[in-house]
Amino acid sequence: MSIALEQIQKRFGAVSAVDGVDLQIRTGELVAVLGPSGSGKTTLLRIIAGLEAADAGIVRLDGDDATATHARDRNVGFVFQQYALFPHLTVFENVAFGLRVRPRRERPDAAAIARRVASLLALVQLEDVGARFPHALSGGQRQRIALARALAVEPRVLLLDEPFGALDARVRHELRGWLRRLHDEIAVTSVFVTHDQAEALALADRIVVMHRGRIEQVGTPDAVRASPATPFVRDFLGGFAESRVHAPCRTPVVDRPHERGRRRALASAIE
């Protein structure tokens, strides 16, 4: 399903969290919304989900105006930063939740629910944890269960808020590759929010760079890296592009003090 945002505005008191955002996301894309904390990226994601109402602007899902549609009726999957698993339910019941709360007519029977949960647990490679409770899982496992739970209702769009933010570096790296492969497999339109340039560059089909509630640039990782549209994008991606992408992973990070100084000067010039 495609997503289209038209002139989205959102203020919290005196702070403008999202300030006139236009964005088109095509069906089946994996898009990263990248920006420093406070750039409005999570608010934007919550507006797409319907968890936050925009002050102005239109959200279109598949071309239809969904601005006034309740979050529960948007058929959008959401993976929360801290996963928000239900602590009193087993992993099985967590994943089955979205099926169990359906109106009686649309609710699958117990056997169908069990089959669906089993296939989702297999999809996230956690077949054996169905009887456990969330607190007995590692962070990476919780993340994958949260994903399975979101996918259980067959959402047309998957939204992920800092999907790897709460994980340690090694697990984050593993899950990153895994999520990319999963997306290629199920091809559901996905948007994830991150402040980590490496994550966005490694994972996304396209990157949306946000700063102070506005979109600075939209493009493929290569395009954004090769020709930053604004000084902010260059600065925000710059440190990463030089020190981590171009240098092979296993060699020590190349630090260039003279360039760092120049970037800093540039940054303060912008401020």
Add this chain to the structure above:
Amino acid sequence: MSAAALPGAPVAAVARSARTRTSAIRRDGALVSRLLIGAALAFLAIFLFVPLAFVFVQALAKGAGAYLRAIGDADALAAIRLTLVAAAIAIPLNVAFGIAAAWAIARFAFRGKSVLITLIDLPFSVSPVIAGLVYVLVFGMQGWLGPWLAAHDIKVIFAVPGIVLATIFVTVPFVARELIPLLQAQGVEQEEAATMLGARAWQTFVRVTLPNIKWGLLYGVVLCSARAMGEFGAVSVVSGHIRGATNTLPLHVEIAYNEYQFAAAFACASLLALIALATLALKLVLERRSPDRHPERIE
């Protein structure tokens, strides 16, 4: 009442930190802590245990037969019944109000929120006698609504409705105060997750919110019940002390005592004491069930 909910944590913390000191300090510390613990126990014994034991001793002073007769007395049974009726009405109303108020306070920002929190605490800070008097001023014969109520033949003061109202007033804070910190600590993410999975509001409440607060809710209900059945002041003002009709158990105890029926008074008092002990036992069980509660915190 709120003092009863204070956890024993500070004592444990003192004991723990004393253990980690060097041996010389530990000897001094041991002496000090022994003195302190001894003083605390002596205090508890004199002011809590001895009176409690005395209640039971006096209740059974004239033998088990007299005890049972005192409790089986028609007026005593009526008082017990009225106490249970008032509690049975007040507790569900409190649960409903407590959940609604705690939900509103923990989940939404709105004008007058701090006023609502203050109002919830009002029964703790106002003397129960004042609460009773307020009801007399509103519903009594000389009160605002008195003539209208009399014209429609509705009795509130010196009747069961007044007692129920007074009981509700003094128990208002218990459930709400228990749930507000719990709901705040829980946050909104799980509820949002349920919404995103297609759950309706009541499904989210029953399947996600309620299971997370159920022990705190039960704890609030236990404290609320104890207060509802033990309340004296507010109920005394609105009751009119009509035997067999508007006397609750605490009022019945006072009347019997004033009429020098000591065994009967203490027999009924022992029932109230048993309710209190059962409350404490339940409270302990519930505290074990929900180890990470912060009963005194309201933000």
